[in-house]
Amino acid sequence: MKKYDANYIFVGITREEVLDAYLEKALAEVTKLGGQVLETVKLGKRVFSRPMKKRDSGVYAKVRLEMDPDKVAELVKRYRLVEEVFRVQILAVDDRREAKIAQEKTERAEILAKREAAAAAASAAAAPEEA
Numbered sequence: 001m002k003k004y005d006a007n008y009i010f011v012g013i014t015r016e017e018v019l020d021a022y023l024e025k026a027l028a029e030v031t032k033l034g035g036q037v038l039e040t041v042k043l044g045k046r047v048f049s050r051p052m053k054k055r056d057s058g059v060y061a062k063v064r065l066e067m068d069p070d071k072v073a074e075l076v077k078r079y080r081l082v083e084e085v086f087r088v089q090i091l092a093v094d095d096r097r098e099a100k101i102a103q104e105k106t107e108r109a110e111i112l113a114k115r116e117a118a119a120a121a122a123s124a125a126a127a128p129e130e131a
Helices: 016-032 069-081 095-126
Strands: 002-010 036-052 055-067 087-092
Touching: 002 016, 016 036, 016 055, 016 069, 055 069, 069 087
Parallel strands: none
Antiparallel strands: 002 055, 002 087, 036 055
């Protein structure tokens, strides 16, 4: 099993409930092929840089999923038959890059914590003592 990031575009959506139904139908294809959905993020409505198939905007969603690499091509073929999915892009997740990003994030958090502690200590030392 390998991790993938799938970016979906849905068109013709006016309400949040419709997006949930479309997304549920699209993710059902992943589970049919033995995959597992790890995380779903709705990115909202965005305007296309140029019209595609007489459409000028769509609702985007990003999904982190885990599935067998041999099944990805079949999944893309199935999405061609699902009318609700306007576009889909599936990218493999590089575990080394993900680990490095997580490490950099923790290092930045540590640096911010040290700065905040130093600023708190400096403001406490500068404040006059009350008797």
